[in-house]
Amino acid sequence: MLLLAAAFVVGFVLLLYMVSPLISPKPLKLPGAHVVVTGGSSGIGKCIAIECYKQGAFITLIARDENKLLQTKKEIEKYSINDKQVVLCISVDVSKDYEQVENVLKQAQEKLGPVDLLVNCAGTSVTGKFEAIEVNSFERLMAVNYLGSVYPSRAVISTMKERRMGRIVFVSSQAGQLGLFGYTAYSPTKFALRGLAEALQMEVKPYNIYVTVAYPPDTDTPGFAEESKTKPLETKLISETSSVCQAEQVARVIVKDAIQGNFNSSVGSDGYMLSILTSGMSPVTSITEGLQQVVCMGIFRIIGLFYLGSFDSIVRRCMMQREKSESTDKTE
Ligand SMILES: NC(=O)C1=CN([C@@H]2O[C@H](COP(=O)(O)OP(=O)(O)OC[C@H]3O[C@@H](n4cnc5c(N)ncnc54)[C@H](OP(=O)(O)O)[C@@H]3O)[C@@H](O)[C@H]2O)C=CC1
Numbered sequence: 001m002l003l004l005a006a007a008f009v010v011g012f013v014l015l016l017y018m019v020s021p022l023i024s025p026k027p028l029k030l031p032g033a034h035v036v037v038t039g040g041s042s043g044i045g046k047c048i049a050i051e052c053y054k055q056g057a058f059i060t061l062i063a064r065d066e067n068k069l070l071q072t073k074k075e076i077e078k079y080s081i082n083d084k085q086v087v088l089c090i091s092v093d094v095s096k097d098y099e100q101v102e103n104v105l106k107q108a109q110e111k112l113g114p115v116d117l118l119v120n121c122a123g124t125s126v127t128g129k130f131e132a133i134e135v136n137s138f139e140r141l142m143a144v145n146y147l148g149s150v151y152p153s154r155a156v157i158s159t160m161k162e163r164r165m166g167r168i169v170f171v172s173s174q175a176g177q178l179g180l181f182g183y184t185a186y187s188p189t190k191f192a193l194r195g196l197a198e199a200l201q202m203e204v205k206p207y208n209i210y211v212t213v214a215y216p217p218d219t220d221t222p223g224f225a226e227e228s229k230t231k232p233l234e235t236k237l238i239s240e241t242s243s244v245c246q247a248e249q250v251a252r253v254i255v256k257d258a259i260q261g262n263f264n265s266s267v268g269s270d271g272y273m274l275s276i277l278t279s280g281m282s283p284v285t286s287i288t289e290g291l292q293q294v295v296c297m298g299i300f301r302i303i304g305l306f307y308l309g310s311f312d313s314i315v316r317r318c319m320m321q322r323e324k325s326e327s328t329d330k331t332e
């Protein structure tokens with residue numbers, strides 16, 4: 001009887017694997033492909049551009065600061081694998097004016113051909129207590145992190161649909177999977193990308209276009225160094241739960257997942273747990289992934305509750321410490 005049940009389970013899993021090519025896309029071929037990276041002049045975006053260039057892609061870098069763009073172009077060109085490869089730089093603010101973004105992408109496509117892979121990596125962060133964050137920071141972060149990903153994607157999607165191919169990556173964050181102390185302005189912009197990605201993926205899958213959402217942990221970049229200058233102690237202590245990653249490592253994982261057309265892209269063991277735990281109604285790209293979610297979700301929720309308990313106690317400890325030092329200040 002037991003043997004029969006085991007045989008049944010094994011047969012079922014085998015059957016699932018047989019149909020799995022139906023849901024797994026064909027890998028994207030990077031040699032000769034046109035890859036556009038917004039935020040490509042620094043940090044994670046720069047490393048993504050280098051990773052794609054090393055694999056033979058043509059690159060368009062998008063960011064505002066022209067000097068930084070040119071410097072990065074030179075740095076990337078060191079990794080060329082053939083003499084046809086090109087790195088194109090475009091200086092534009094991805095969050096200001098849709099027409100402008102559409103125009104520059106049209107120019108890039110005239111020069112390097114239709115976009116095969118768009119990586120939306122331009123982004124920025126502001127941390128602090130809710131009441132201490134300037135109201136216009138909430139607006140600015142939503143504009144850069146969210147609309148700054150909508151505009152380039154909206155500008156390339158029609159051509160991708162016509163060609164019946166393409167890949168779009170949204171760089172969210174672990175802070176786009178759970179809300180944490182200090183991230184009231186930042187987290188919602190990263191959660192928003194997930195909603196956009198899910199809706200868009202359902203629309204464009206019949207056109208053989210695949211969407212990836214990446215959820216990196218804290219990563220050693222110029223942007224991270226800037227953020228750390230004003231980060232509340234609570235945010236620092238909570239974030240230390242997971243260690244700081246190198247941008248090269250994060251970029252390698254994102255490029256691999258984009259090539260494979262995986263909807264979800266995470267780094268490290270807590271990244272893995274968070275992605276399973278928050279998989280909700282997001283699409284799966286392989287049977288294995290679906291099975292892992294079904295089997296692990298409950299146990300990861302239990303582990304997650306312990307994490308949440310420790311985060312709450314960090315916040316309470318910091319508050320008590322602050323009140324104590326304020327009252328000693330007064331008595332002095
Ligand atoms: N580092 C980290 O710990 C993590 C980062 N992330 C996300 O990854 C992405 C990259 O982060 P990171 O590498 O640290 O960032 P950096 O600050 O190092 O680089 C940001 C890049 O985006 C560009 N950029 C910023 N604003 C705009 C804009 N309005 N229009 C066009 N380009 C813009 C910058 O160039 P310029 O200023 O010249 O325009 C630069 O090239 C961000 O979306 C971030 O939220 C997610 C998780 C962790």
Ligand SMILES: CCCCCCCCCCCCCCCC(=O)[C@@H](N)CO
Nearest residue numbers: 125173174175217218239270273303304
């Ligand atoms: C089973 C559940 C496991 C839970 C583990 C939770 C770990 C939480 C750590 C969160 C770190 C926040 C990263 C934000 C990075 C970011 O986007 C900014 N640095 C951008 O500059």
